[in-house]
Amino acid sequence: MKFIFTALLGVCYFFSCNICIAQNMNSAKPRENSFFHDNIEYQARLQLSVGGASPRSIPAQIREIESFKPTHILGLEMNATKWINQKNNMGIRVGLKYEGRGMKTRARVKNYYTQIEDDSGAQTKGYFTGHVVTEMGNYYFTIPILFVWNVSKQWNIYGGFYASTIANKSFSGYISEGMFREGSPIGEPTPFEGDSQGLYDFSNEINSFQWGNQLGAELKTKSNFRAFFDVTMANNPLFNKNFESISFKMYNIFGNIGVAYHF
Amino acid sequence: MLIKKSYILFIIPILLSSCIKPEELDTDADILDAYIPAEYLTTDPIITNTSVEFRVKSNVDVTKQAPTFTISKNATIDPINGTIRDYTQTQISTVTAQDPRWKKAYTITFNKDELSTIYSFNHAELTDKDRYYRFYTIGTTGNKVYDWASGNPGYVTVAGDKPPNDYPTTVGEGINGQAAKLQTVYTSSFAAATGNPIAAGNLFLGSFKINLLNTLKSTKFGLPYTGDLPKSVRAYYKYKPGPEVRNQDFKVVPNVVDSFDIYAILFESRSKDNFLYGDHDFKDPRNVAIARIPAKDRLATDTWREINFPFELVPGKTFDPTKEYVLAIVMTSSIDGARFTGAIGSTLIVDNVELIYN
Numbered sequence: 001m002k003f004i005f006t007a008l009l010g011v012c013y014f015f016s017c018n019i020c021i022a023q024n025m026n027s028a029k030p031r032e033n034s035f036f037h038d039n040i041e042y043q044a045r046l047q048l049s050v051g052g053a054s055p056r057s058i059p060a061q062i063r064e065i066e067s068f069k070p071t072h073i074l075g076l077e078m079n080a081t082k083w084i085n086q087k088n089n090m091g092i093r094v095g096l097k098y099e100g101r102g103m104k105t106r107a108r109v110k111n112y113y114t115q116i117e118d119d120s121g122a123q124t125k126g127y128f129t130g131h132v133v134t135e136m137g138n139y140y141f142t143i144p145i146l147f148v149w150n151v152s153k154q155w156n157i158y159g160g161f162y163a164s165t166i167a168n169k170s171f172s173g174y175i176s177e178g179m180f181r182e183g184s185p186i187g188e189p190t191p192f193e194g195d196s197q198g199l200y201d202f203s204n205e206i207n208s209f210q211w212g213n214q215l216g217a218e219l220k221t222k223s224n225f226r227a228f229f230d231v232t233m234a235n236n237p238l239f240n241k242n243f244e245s246i247s248f249k250m251y252n253i254f255g256n257i258g259v260a261y262h263f
Numbered sequence: 264m265l266i267k268k269s270y271i272l273f274i275i276p277i278l279l280s281s282c283i284k285p286e287e288l289d290t291d292a293d294i295l296d297a298y299i300p301a302e303y304l305t306t307d308p309i310i311t312n313t314s315v316e317f318r319v320k321s322n323v324d325v326t327k328q329a330p331t332f333t334i335s336k337n338a339t340i341d342p343i344n345g346t347i348r349d350y351t352q353t354q355i356s357t358v359t360a361q362d363p364r365w366k367k368a369y370t371i372t373f374n375k376d377e378l379s380t381i382y383s384f385n386h387a388e389l390t391d392k393d394r395y396y397r398f399y400t401i402g403t404t405g406n407k408v409y410d411w412a413s414g415n416p417g418y419v420t421v422a423g424d425k426p427p428n429d430y431p432t433t434v435g436e437g438i439n440g441q442a443a444k445l446q447t448v449y450t451s452s453f454a455a456a457t458g459n460p461i462a463a464g465n466l467f468l469g470s471f472k473i474n475l476l477n478t479l480k481s482t483k484f485g486l487p488y489t490g491d492l493p494k495s496v497r498a499y500y501k502y503k504p505g506p507e508v509r510n511q512d513f514k515v516v517p518n519v520v521d522s523f524d525i526y527a528i529l530f531e532s533r534s535k536d537n538f539l540y541g542d543h544d545f546k547d548p549r550n551v552a553i554a555r556i557p558a559k560d561r562l563a564t565d566t567w568r569e570i571n572f573p574f575e576l577v578p579g580k581t582f583d584p585t586k587e588y589v590l591a592i593v594m595t596s597s598i599d600g601a602r603f604t605g606a607i608g609s610t611l612i613v614d615n616v617e618l619i620y621n
Contacts, residue, residue, distance in 0.1 A: 060284040111290055116420070124420050127290070182419055185290035186365050188312050188391055190420050190473050198420075 051254030052103035072102025089150035115245035116198035130178010140164035288362035291335035305487035337361035431464035442614035463600025482541035484591035505606030521606035526555035
């Protein structure tokens with residue numbers, strides 16, 4: 001919650017600064033060409049994100065995604081679009097976003113390499129066949145830098161890059177209902193039956209920096225509201241380079257929809 | 264057109280998760296069950312991740328035996344089931360998984376030896392990738408005989424890279440040579456979450472097979488016994504209780520000093536499940552005679568102390584030396600270890616455990 005408040009404050013601050021700057025420009029030098037006044041528009045956005053951290057292609061270890069639930073779906077953004085050509089239909093948009101990136105999944109796995117561990121530092125790595133529940137709940141501060149093109153009166157499309165820094169990280173879960181084999185697929189077997197679980201928590205292994213691509217479209221309405229949808233795909237893995245407790249690399253891949261209020 | 268493209272991008276996450284690759288070959292290469300004619304056996308075959316032991320009656324001809332094995336799905340075994348071999352010495356059977364990169368060599372042992380009546384714990388070896396010790400004795404044919412089992416295999420999952428001497432059951436310095444050293448240790452936060460925050464060191468005649476659902480069902484006490492009713496159990500020990508006794512919620516139990524336990528139970532033999540689970544609490548109806556160290560002898564001592572405590576018949580039971588029985592000798596560094604209560608650091612060192620007869 002603390003992070004949400006911080007983020008809201010951040011977004012408000014960003015928002016009010018822009019207004020202040022705009023107003024100051026207005027009052028001080030009316031009608032003069034001002035970078036923050038002419039050919040520029042401001043937007044506040046509320047987004048809902050659905051997606052997750054996923055390998056680029058699902059490895060054979062994962063046999064079935066049994067359930068998927070989006071979590072931490074809210075995001076807030078303020079952005080500014082500066083039109084750069086005379087027709088005012090192409091522009092550069094820069095924003096600041098506070099966004100949740102979460103999911104809860106349950107998968108059936110076969111020979112899934114993982115590590116169960118505890119707070120005393122004891123760790124056991126091995127191969128698990130059974131069910132894995134994963135809960136991810138991260139919050140990022142994200143700066144999108146996008147090219148915007150008004151393709152028609154109703155639509156614009158936008159695409160570009162984003163860079164994120166993590167505000168709150170959480171990646172944990174458990175293995176259950178299966179067989180854990182210590183060290184290798186023929187190692188000492190530990191059956192997990194009934195309520196018994198092997199816990200893992202890889203929160204501290206999450207990379208604090210993310211960057212990736214974003215591509216989307218915006219539908220204008222007669223009012224100041226707009227609807228949008230876009231896709232963000234990370235180019236660097238969710239976990240740090242040295243992280244080996246999951247044998248495949250995972251990337252944040254999300255679809256986002258929402259409404260924008262245009263000033 | 265571009266708009267259509269962005270639609271495609273939007274569904275990429277869904278597309279990705281639907282691309283499940285073909286299943287890879289099975290890697291399990293386990294012996295799940297082992298069979299010889301039931302009348303040969305004195306107790307169920309003892310199967311571990313790499314060994315099978317048949318404890319057989321003294322009149323069985325081990326030079327010509329053809330055990331059969333149930334193995335993992337899609338695995339193969341070499342030699343094939345029903346192959347007659349001479350089991351005077353330990354033989355090897357190799358189980359190969361469906362994925363042939365994974366195979367396991369099992370030692371297959373036929374053991375005709377009667378239970379020993381004296382144990383000095385002078386033979387111990389590192390096992391399971393050298394992570395912990397297990398004790399053995401030398402059988403009449405030179406085979407290693409693993410009468411004693413401990414909870415160490417269950418500790419592997421939470422031990423991380425702890426050295427063998429930090430496992431609950433390890434070797435200590437004995438009166439002559441080695442002794443058995445049992446110590447109560449912290450398990451892990453996730454074991455604690457399920458009510459098993461501590462593990463007492465234990466050592467017992469019997470076998471161990473992990474059961475996480477009910478840890479007390481992992482320990483199977485008892486091995487086949489024939490002969491007279493022993494008069495008593497004699498042993499030498501040192502004991503140091505840990506500073507704070509904690510219960511299964513890991514809360515400190517005030518004003519309690521930890522203590523250890525050593526006991527022996529002779530109980531009636533049966534064909535199936537011929538053992539006592541760790542939660543027997545001395546109440547099993549099969550029990551015939553029990554010897555347990557009395558409270559007054561459970562003392563903290565840093566020098567060797569001799570104890571000798573008698574077998575007492577369970578009321579209403581008689582002992583018939585011509586019948587088959589099962590003997591369990593159990594030692595633990597925390598007397599309430601079976602209830603996951605004990606003091607981390609409690610250490611029991613035991614040597615020269617002997618059954619005393621008239």
